[in-house]
Amino acid sequence: MATLIKDLKINIQSPFLNANSSEKILFFDIETTGFSAKTSKLYLIGGIYRFMGNWKIIQFFLDSDENEKDLLYDFMSFASEYTLLISYNGTGFDTRFLWEKCQLLDVEYTLDNLTHFDIYKEISRYKPFFKLSHMKQKNIEEFLGVNREDQFDGGQLIQKYFDYIMTPNDEDKKLLLLHNSDDLFGMIQILSIVHYSKFFSGSFEIKKLSIDEYSNKDGEVQKEALFELSLHLPLEKRISFGNDIFYITASKKTAFMKVPILKAEMKFFYPNYKDYYYLPQEDMAIHKSVAFYVDKDFKTKAKAANCYGKKSGEFLVQYEQIVSPYFKKEYNDKTSYFELTNEFIRNPAKIKEYVLHIFKYLLKKQR
Structure with missing residues (x-):
């Protein structure tokens, strides 16, 4: 087994990280040869962490056809120094796989002592609003304009790992480590996707509710209520969604919702x-x-x-x-x-409650 540590030259500006002690945060991702802990091998666990103000990446790599027990033990010991785990679909796969491996190999599972923030779990319920075919990490990276060097997915690299074990070589090893490091680095770069889930769940204030007039397709003058929202966290990419009644658009720190009167x-x-x-x-x-x-x-x-x-x-x-x-x-x-009364127009709390219930309705209808 090999343990590799490298410095990362990255500058992360994230309200999410600012709200937590970054020295106690560990981003992590695992690579396996399958989905079952009983029949598949755990060959790589990677983590990004901060030490003395500098971001570093650590990778525990099973570089020979040996028992995974040492790899598990070293990672569990390392992770126990942190208080917050961050992953992408880690609660859906990674932690379950690690727990089962620990039971099989009689290694103490220490991750239950940590708070776990799963980016995928936080945003997946809002898939209809993003208009994405899937909510895999690569889809979110593409949505936010994040570029990665690695062009493989985890499934494609399984054979690469088997080839490497049969004939160790630097090229295959580099590909295996690169995929894991790109997943980790991408995880940090897409943290801002959490701003969208915060917006959908109420991280905004009502700036203004105004009445606008417009002409419909028949030339008839109609009225609509225009809700202007001031967001607590900026949205990197514009989103828009709605139906034949409602229309919502949001970008940076402003959002608008139109409702016909x-x-x-x-x-x-x-x-x-x-x-x-x-x-x-x-x-x-x-x-x-x-x-x-x-x-x-x-x-x-x-x-x-x-x-x-x-x-x-x-x-x-x-x-x-x-x-x-x-x-x-x-x-x-x-x-x-x-x-639609002046009393409602002058009640930001009630307006916000109304806006959130429209979000909830649209999400339910578009699933």
């Missing part, structure tokens, strides 16, 4: 319909205390579906009961609306 007459359905009477001629319900004065020929006992009052105005759609009172077109509609 519906000018209509809506129904407000009263609770406890048994306390109301429906007036067919007026197409509305009134409380029984008032209905007492209405001739019986002009009223009927209300049902849930016709126990409503009406209101004309300008409304925004909502898919949860974020803003009250809420209105509907018909009783059984799952979608509701609320009136």
